[in-house]
Amino acid sequence: MHVLCCGGTGCHASASAQIIENFKQILAEKGLQDEVQVVQTGCFGFCEKGPIVKIMPDNTFYTQVKPEDVEKIVNEHIIKGRKVTDLLYMDPENQEHVSDSKHMGFYRKQLRIALRNCGFVNPENIDECIARGGYEGLGKCLTEMTPQQVIDEVTKSGLRGRGGAGFPTGVKWGLCAKNKCDEMYVICNADEGDPGAFMDRSIMEGDPHSIVEAMAICGYAIGATHGLVYIRAEYPLAIHRLQVAIAQAREYGLLGNDIMGTGFNFDIELRYGAGAFVCGEETALIHSMEGKRGEPTFKPPFPAVAGYMMKPSNVNNVETFANVPIIITKGADWFQTIGSEKSKGTKVFALAGQINNVGLIEVPMGTTLRDIIYEIGGGIKGGRQFKAVQTGGPSGGCLTTKHLDTQIDYDSLVAAGSMMGSGGMVVMDETSCMVAIAKFYLEFTCEESCGKCSPCRIGNKRMLEILDKITDGRGTMEDLQELRNLAAVIKDAALCGLGQTSPNPVLSTLDNFWDEYVEHVVDKKCRAGVCKKLMRYEIDKDKCIGCGKCAKNCPAEAISKTNYIAEGHKLPSMEIDPTKCIKCGACISGCKFNAISVK
């Protein structure tokens, strides 16, 4: 028998160490130390109800266990085999105690559809994929469905583009299929570029066959025989696994001519991107594949009309494709049952930032931010306060506590001032300065702008310069006004999606953290202590004993003696000249008397 005790940060803070200690002690007292093993585990992700204790092998899940409950668990459950009912998890829906964790709703918070094979199969072995039902969707399409039926099924499923904009996938296929042409292309957009996002990479590395299969299905549906994957050259493992998958599929006759004896031909080639964020925009991606400068062109014409080599092309993102085979095998009706009213299925997020369980998660559309942060992510690191969550990367915005119960899907995120984006999700706590965060994302956009249209090329640079002024303590209230105007114009007038969404991080922080901007501008203060130029180092004259170590450490000779001798001290205290201070922190690290602080 095993007692599993959650050792996650959240539970640890609420005395899980004491619980383990108690278990060990009481079990030893009863002479059960050899029969029952007590183990500390990683975070269960269910910190809201922590500390968690799980008894194996019967999967009993105790929540909010206190150290004094341990004796009861040992006596009742371990010795007598009776579950301690009042410590069991109570299902909030029907007010019933759930003893077996497999039946807890909590485990349905995450549902892996796109990631269904990731971490399950060996991605370099097509047999394992076939054993999991791989290529059956393609087989079904080719033998039992007409191309129009495939399009209808995908449309009916409600699948929307996972690259960020959320355009209905089936409709996109339908638009492309209308432009019948002897040469058409299925393009997989694997140019994942959001900082911190790696959803697509993980799918390609963990389940490349689902992409190969989905592209072939799309080819059949729209009437294309060529598939192209535009993938970043910085993804060598994903490239390797895709290459292996393509080669294996060809060997099995699942790519190439006369697939599964149906007369359908389809093959896939890889094209490598050089890591330009803007090449994730579909027209820029196509130009890059054509060997031209990777910059967007105005739509229309859409790729469905004039795409790669001016031929009708359908561009979908990796995660979108990963959903397709399972929609075909399990049906649109099944897929429709998952998710929210207007956004069906699940979304993969790369959960990062000041959160305990940084990781790749997949949740049904409509899951709240609160569930993701507190139940899946295990809450904020170090038990600190949640401040904001950034979704959608450089195109998204920062949402705050008031949005925690927002059910995330394409439309609700846009309504809240952010966007789905490709699935980056960065959680921030009070140690994050929201002005600095806005600046970080804008710096990224400035780097990655192609420079074609003036609002994005010059406007973003000017916005960044204004933010620089603000974080340097030179900002004015007029600057904030200008920032808003510029952001609005760039959003309204930029050429492509990159430019149109680039002001979002600034706009959303202006909306949600206006006070912080005003503090930077008026009080010249950064409450998170991030903006270096706004920091002030001060010596507490009453704590300082005048040893002078700080002055010795100071590389800028900014510290000198005062005339003030505090009570009980022999030497005059020191002081810092703020005009000379370079905020290096050398004084603080040298002071043994905690006399120096940052304000």
Added chain:
Amino acid sequence: MAKVKSLAELKAMREKLQNTIDTRERGDNPEALVQVKVAMATCGIAAGAKQVMEHMMEKADELKLAIVFTQTGCMGYCHAEPTIEVKMPGKDPVVFGHVDNNRADEILTKYVMNNEMVEGIIPVNYETIG
């Protein structure tokens, strides 16, 4: 490899493969055959999954343990890379995080050989579509 010529053939193949994988899991010697999956996406490899896997294979040989090692994609536990999943015959798979060479040894000697739990199990917190 002969080409797959129809959907029926693909389905037959799936069944056959499922059986082989099941047999492989159960093995000729159901008591001894253990399956270890190592999360080998870029993040896992960067965190040292490859070295750990190699080390673990050597160690298993040394201990004369019949273990099938396979690589797999991202399990999603970026906060605890490298991660491995150990499936003992007849039991639910268990995921271990932060696996370095020492912990790998510990997993083999304690969990695999003696069914003792090892600190740092990662509770699986998702459902997967089959």
Added chain:
Amino acid sequence: MINVTIDNKHIQVEPGTTILKAARQAGIDIPTLCYFELAGMKFENKPGGCRVCVVEVVKDFNGKPRRNLAPACATDCVEGMEVLTHSPRVINARKTVVELILSDHPNDCLQCEKSGDCELQTLAQKLGIREIPFKGAQSTYRKDQTLSVMRDVDKCVMCRRCETMCNTVQSVGALSAINRGFNAVVAPAFEMNLAESSCVNCGQCVQVCPVGALTLVDNISDVMKAINDPTKTVVVQTAPAVRVALGEEFGMEPGTIVTGKMAAALRQLGFDYVFDTDWSADLTIMEEGTELLGRVKKFLNGEKTALPLFTSCCPGWVSFYEKNFPDLLDYPSTAKSPQQMFGAVAKNYFAQKIGVKREDMVVVSIMPCLAKKSECARDEFKVNGNPDVDFSLTTREFAHMIKQCNIDLNNLPEEDFDSPLGQSTGAAVIFGATGGVMEAAVRTAYEVYTGKPLANIDLEVVRGLEGMKEATVDFNGLPVHVGVCYGLANARKMMEEVRNGNPRGFHFIEVMACPGGCIGGAGQPYHHGNSDIIRKRMEATYREDAGKPIRKSHENPDIIAIYKEYYGEPCGHLSHEQLHTHYFDKSQHVEACGE
């Protein structure tokens, strides 16, 4: 026809009409910056990049307002569309965009060559921009120049017109956008110097640049210095296309012919001899026409010869085939261009005649062209380092000189050119327009070949602004197949066709680099995308031809005289020495650009 409403005006437009054109149809002039069109000449640049022409679509195809502002230049009208071009949202965005562009612009208007001719300046004026609220970094880039083109990319607004010209219209591929974001500029591949790139100095990038980022290399002071040097005899020649465009710089209607005023102005500027490139154009016809007939005769005799013969008057074109078709260097005519023929005659025959040493004579040309500046500096056109043509000025520089010297061109009495290099025929005049060299050559070659007068000397089939034309002229039973094109992308197609065995059986092909021929040259007054201006210059050219008493080069008495007196016969020994040239393989410049 589809119905659209722009600023509450209801209009009907053809499907496929952009909002910009529909608005113009309705009398609403939406401002633009990057957009550029030469209507009817297959040149359109609409990257939708500057965002100056944005408008608000209050009702789109789906009956709903469009989320973002739409670029009028690149958005097609759809049935029932409703558009506002001056709503507060539009005006604010448009002003902000122009302010942003100005915030990354040197704003040294007073010293800028484009001052008064700058589209950004006009735009700022139109929008009433009085201050730029943004202060920040300015993009800086090194200056670069060829013998013809100056690049000051700090002024670049990324309209990409030059790129479209260079890549699409000319297929030269010397200019393209490099770098990202704020640092994006238009530059040659690998940031090499333009002079070392595949650039042929056609200068069309300069002609279309809305600002002062691409300008010409100014030689006014060199010429003024020569005029004011008493030891120098300064001889000037003016190209056919100059006389039909110069007036525009002085407020005259496009297409006004100012030949006589121009001669008078040149004399007032202090040139010692005022001659005409038209004279040497007639000479060119004699040489090139004879060369053509020679090759055709060889061909008919079954001898090996390079047919079709390509014209070689246009230095942009010459540079283009030297760089791109080194395997076909036998095909172009070896006859020098009229500018260089003039220079050779002036510094050999004329200098000797008036007893001036070659070194003491300065030959200046007034050209519609930027490539001429590079052409006259070619080594093979120098004798002991002294060039046949010392300086080549453009029509625009010439206009500046006239203004600088307080000459009132409008009220100047008309004067004639000097003799003996001043008299010309209608055949020379039409060199300025696309198809003109061909027509002039046919007028002479026909009569020389057949020995009969040409019944109708107006060869209408090769006239007009079509980019590629072909015709067959019956030379008394011999069908002579001729082709005419302008734009180097068209020329490339012709060359490739020849490389592939000349399937259409051309005998003679005229190529001009610039749109419409020399009248649309890069040294001409800026046309700002108004192709009507080019059309009117062309009409003036044919009007001038029609009014000439002599319209065939071989009938020019001064030409007849110089062969009698000096050269003997066309393509003779001396003319080969002075009036013909040879070509070089310069493909390394194209290879350097990675093509």
